[in-house]
Amino acid sequence: MTSPMLQINDLRVHYRRRRLNPFAPVQAVHAVDGVSLAVEKGRTLGLVGESGCGKTSLARAILRLTPITGGSISLDGTRIDALDGGALRQMRRRMQYIFQDPYSSLNPRARAGNIVQSPLDVLGIGDAGTRAARVAELFGAVGLRPEQQALFPHQFSGGQRQRLNIARALAPEPELIVCDEPVSALDVAIRSQILNLLTRLQAERGLTYLFISHDLGVVKHMADDVAVMYLGQIVEKASRAAFFSRPLHPYSRALLSAVPSVKGGRSVAAQRIKLAGDPPSPIKPPPGCRFAPRCPVADARCHEEMPQLRDTAPGHWVRCHRVEIENGVPTSPLS
Amino acid sequence: MAGEPLLSVEGLCVEFKGARGIARVLNGVSLSVAAGETLGIVGESGSGKSMTALAVLRLVPDPPGRISAGRVLFRGEDLLQASTPRMRDIRGNKISMIFQEPMTSLNPVFTVGAQICETLTLHLGLRGEAARRRSIELLKDVRIPAAEQRFDEYPHQLSGGMRQRVMIAMAMACEPSLLIADEPTTALDVTVQAQIFDLLREIQKARGMGLILITHDMGAIAEMADRVAVMYGGRVVEEGTTRDVLDHPQHPYTKGLIACVPDLDQEVGERHALTEIPGVVPSVWDLQQGCPFADRCDEAIAPCRTSMPADVVSNGHRVACWQRPGERA
Ligand SMILES: Nc1ncnc2c1ncn2[C@@H]1O[C@H](COP(=O)(O)OP(=O)(O)OP(=O)(O)O)[C@@H](O)[C@H]1O
Ligand SMILES: Nc1ncnc2c1ncn2[C@@H]1O[C@H](COP(=O)(O)OP(=O)(O)OP(=O)(O)O)[C@@H](O)[C@H]1O
Ligand code: SF4
Ligand SMILES: [Mg+2]
Ligand SMILES: [Mg+2]
Numbered sequence: 157m158t159s160p161m162l163q164i165n166d167l168r169v170h171y172r173r174r175r176l177n178p179f180a181p182v183q184a185v186h187a188v189d190g191v192s193l194a195v196e197k198g199r200t201l202g203l204v205g206e207s208g209c210g211k212t213s214l215a216r217a218i219l220r221l222t223p224i225t226g227g228s229i230s231l232d233g234t235r236i237d238a239l240d241g242g243a244l245r246q247m248r249r250r251m252q253y254i255f256q257d258p259y260s261s262l263n264p265r266a267r268a269g270n271i272v273q274s275p276l277d278v279l280g281i282g283d284a285g286t287r288a289a290r291v292a293e294l295f296g297a298v299g300l301r302p303e304q305q306a307l308f309p310h311q312f313s314g315g316q317r318q319r320l321n322i323a324r325a326l327a328p329e330p331e332l333i334v335c336d337e338p339v340s341a342l343d344v345a346i347r348s349q350i351l352n353l354l355t356r357l358q359a360e361r362g363l364t365y366l367f368i369s370h371d372l373g374v375v376k377h378m379a380d381d382v383a384v385m386y387l388g389q390i391v392e393k394a395s396r397a398a399f400f401s402r403p404l405h406p407y408s409r410a411l412l413s414a415v416p417s418v419k420g421g422r423s424v425a426a427q428r429i430k431l432a433g434d435p436p437s438p439i440k441p442p443p444g445c446r447f448a449p450r451c452p453v454a455d456a457r458c459h460e461e462m463p464q465l466r467d468t469a470p471g472h473w474v475r476c477h478r479v480e481i482e483n484g485v486p487t488s489p490l491s
Numbered sequence: 492m493a494g495e496p497l498l499s500v501e502g503l504c505v506e507f508k509g510a511r512g513i514a515r516v517l518n519g520v521s522l523s524v525a526a527g528e529t530l531g532i533v534g535e536s537g538s539g540k541s542m543t544a545l546a547v548l549r550l551v552p553d554p555p556g557r558i559s560a561g562r563v564l565f566r567g568e569d570l571l572q573a574s575t576p577r578m579r580d581i582r583g584n585k586i587s588m589i590f591q592e593p594m595t596s597l598n599p600v601f602t603v604g605a606q607i608c609e610t611l612t613l614h615l616g617l618r619g620e621a622a623r624r625r626s627i628e629l630l631k632d633v634r635i636p637a638a639e640q641r642f643d644e645y646p647h648q649l650s651g652g653m654r655q656r657v658m659i660a661m662a663m664a665c666e667p668s669l670l671i672a673d674e675p676t677t678a679l680d681v682t683v684q685a686q687i688f689d690l691l692r693e694i695q696k697a698r699g700m701g702l703i704l705i706t707h708d709m710g711a712i713a714e715m716a717d718r719v720a721v722m723y724g725g726r727v728v729e730e731g732t733t734r735d736v737l738d739h740p741q742h743p744y745t746k747g748l749i750a751c752v753p754d755l756d757q758e759v760g761e762r763h764a765l766t767e768i769p770g771v772v773p774s775v776w777d778l779q780q781g782c783p784f785a786d787r788c789d790e791a792i793a794p795c796r797t798s799m800p801a802d803v804v805s806n807g808h809r810v811a812c813w814q815r816p817g818e819r820a
Contacts, residue, residue: 185648204680205680207651207683315536337677349767355764374753411681416708431686439640
C-alpha cells in the first residue's frame with residue numbers, strides 16, 4: 157500500500173455572512189463541512205456533486221487559496237494547513253490548479269506565452285532559454301499553435317482558453333494537480349485529447365489528480381476512486397468499479413440516471429429518477445440527512461437524524477440510513 | 492418544420508483585422524429556428540459558435556471585428572440594417588442571450604438581486620417590492636437554494652453553477668421570444684441540468700419561445716434539440732433533425748465528434764484511450780481555400796484541399812463534404 161499523496165481530515169470551510177445589523181445572529185455558509193478524503197500517489201480521485209455543494213471551496217482550501225475553518229490537510233505526509241511564507245511557496249510548486257472558469261483565471265493583459273510561463277517565473281524554475289522551450293513544448297502538448305503565444309486571452313475561444321490554463325498548470329511539473337471542471341468548456345474531440353494527455357502524463361510522471369467534474373462519463377473514464385459530495389459532506393466513496401456497478405446513495409443513483417445520453421434522447425429522459433424540491437440551504441442545513449428534502453425514499457428518521465458515513469462493503473462508504481446490508485452485500489433503497 | 496422561421500441567418504460572415512491580416516471567423520453561416528423550436532449548435536472549440544450568437548445580436552467587438560456579409564432576419568426584419576435604438580429594444584425584449592462566461596457578464600460590484608431587478612425595471616417597468624418579488628421567483632425557478640438570502644449576495648459569493656443559474660434567471664426576466672443560450676449548463680450537475688431543461692421546455696411550450704442551445708454535450712443535444720447544426724472552421728458543415736444527425740452523421744467531423752463521447756454505459760472493465768480526432772484546428776489567420784476539415788479528415792480526397800464543398804440537401808439533412816455528392820443546393 158502506498159502512502160497517500162493527499163490526505164484530508166475533517167476539513168471545514170465556512171464563509172461568514174455579512175450581518176445586516178449588529179444584533180443579528182452570525183450566519184455562515186457551510187461550504188465544506190467535515191470532509192475526509194485520501195488520494196494515493198499516482199492515482200485519480202474523481203469528485204462529483206451537485207452544483208454549489210462545495211467542490212471548488214474544497215479545491216481552493218487544499219491549495220490554500222481559501223481560509224480553512226477547521227481540519228487538516230497533508231501533502232505527501234507533510235501538514236500544509238498551517239504552512240505560510242516561504243514554506244508554503246515551496247509547497248505550492250508541488251501542486252497546481254486548473255480553474256473552473258477559464259476566462260477570469262487568465263490575466264487579460266498578459267500574452268498567452270507569458271501566462272503559461274508565469275509559474276516558472278514566479279517559482280524561479282529554469283533560465284530564460286529552458287523556460288521558453290518548456291512553453292513551446294506545452295503549447296504543442298495542449299494543441300495550441302506556436303504563433304498563438306503572442307495573442308491575448310480575449311483572442312481565444314472559451315475552449316482554447318482552458319487549454320492555456322492546462323498548459324500553465326503543467327508548467328512547473330507539479331506532483332498533484334487539482335482539476336476543477338477542466339474539460340467542460342471543450343468540445344468532445346479536444347476533450348478526448350486533453351484527457352488522454354492527462355492520462356499519459358500521469359503514467360509517465362506519476363502525477364496525482366483530484367478531478368472535479370459534472371460529467372460522469374468523464375469521471376468513469378478518468379477516476380480510480382470516486383467521491384460524491386452533497387451540501388458540504390461526502391455522501392458516498394468507493395472504487396470506480398464499485399461505484400459504477402453498484403451506486404448506493406439515492407443521490408448517486410439520481411445523478412447516474414440523469415445523465416443525458418446520445419443514444420437515449422428524449423425517451424430515456426422521461427424515465428429518469430426525477431428529483432423534486434429544491435436543494436437545501438447551506439446556510440441552515442437541515443437537521444437530518446441533507447438530501448432528505450429531495451430524496452424520493454426519505455422516511456421520518458431521515459428528516460430527524462443525520463446519517464453517518466459508514467462502510468457497507470470493504471472500501472465502499474455511504475451516508476444513508478436506508479442502505480441495507482444483506483449477506484454482506486449492500487443494497488440501495490432506490491432502484 | 493413548423494411554419495415560418497422566427498430567426499433565419501443567411502450567409503453570415505464575420506472578419507477580424509489583426510497584425511497578420513484579415514481572419515475570417517465566420518464564413519457563410521446559415522441557420523434558422525422556428526417559434527417553439529430548439530436548434531442545437533455543436534462544434535469544435537473555436538469554430539465560431541459564440542461568434543454566431545454575438546453577430547445575431549450585433550455584439551461583435553467592432554473594431555477589430557466586423558460583420559462583412561449576410562442577413563439576420565428576425566420575424567422577417569433584417570437586424571443587420573436595424574437602427575441602434577431598435578437593436579437595443581430587440582436585445583432587451585425580443586432576444587435574450589445567456590453568455591458563455593457568467594463572471595464576465597455579471598457585474599462584480601452589484602448584488603445579483605440588484606442586477607435582476609435592473610433588468611426587470613428596464614424591460615418590464617417593475618420597481619421596488621414588485622421587482623424584488625419577481626426576482627426571487629426567478630431565482631427559485633432556476634433552483635437556487637435559499638433564494639431570499641442569495642438575492643443580497645455578490646457574484647463572487649456564488650458557486651460557478653449558481654452564477655450560471657443567475658444568468659439564466661436574468662435572461663428569462665425579459666420573457667424573450669428567442670433565447671440564445673451559450674453553454675448554459677456546463678457548471679451544473681446533471682440533476683439540476685435536468686430541472687433547468689424541464690423549465691426551458693415548459694417556457695417554450697407556454698410561450699412558443701425559440702431556443703438556440705450552444706453546447707459541447709451531445710447528450711444534451713439529443714435530449715433538447717429538435718434540429719442540430721454542426722460547426723467547424725467558421726462554417727456549418729452539417730445540419731438536420733437531431734435523430735438524423737446523431738444516428739446517421741454524414742460529415743466526417745460529425746462522425747468523429749460522436750465517436751469521441753465517452754460512453755457511460757460501457758462495462759467498468761479495462762479502460763482504453765478515448766477516441767481522438769488527430770491534428771490541430773487550422774488557424775483562422777491562414778486563409779484556406781478547401782474544406783476546413785481537410786487536414787484532419789481521414790476521408791479527404793483531392794478536391795477537398797482546393798475548394799470548399801457546397802451544401803448538399805436531402806430530406807432536410809444538409810451536409811458540406813466532397814465525399815457526399817448529390818443534388819447540390
Ligand atoms: N467567497 C465566498 N463567499 C461566500 N460564500 C461563498 C464564497 N465562495 C463560495 N461560497 C458559497 O459556498 C458554497 C459552495 O460553493 P462552491 O463554489 O465551493 O461550490 P461548487 O461545488 O464548486 O459548485 P459548482 O459546481 O456550481 O461550481 C456555495 O453556497 C457558495 O455560494
Ligand atoms: N477579439 C478577437 N480577435 C481575434 N479573434 C477572435 C476574437 N474573438 C474570437 N476570435 C476567434 O474567433 C474564433 C471563433 O471564436 P468563438 O468564440 O465563436 O468560438 P466557439 O465556437 O464559441 O468556441 P468555444 O466552444 O471554445 O467557446 C476563434 O478562433 C477565436 O480565436
Ligand atoms: S438517509 Fe434517508 S433521506 Fe438521506 S439519502 Fe438515505 S434514504 Fe434518502
Ligand atoms: Mg465549482
Ligand atoms: Mg464559445
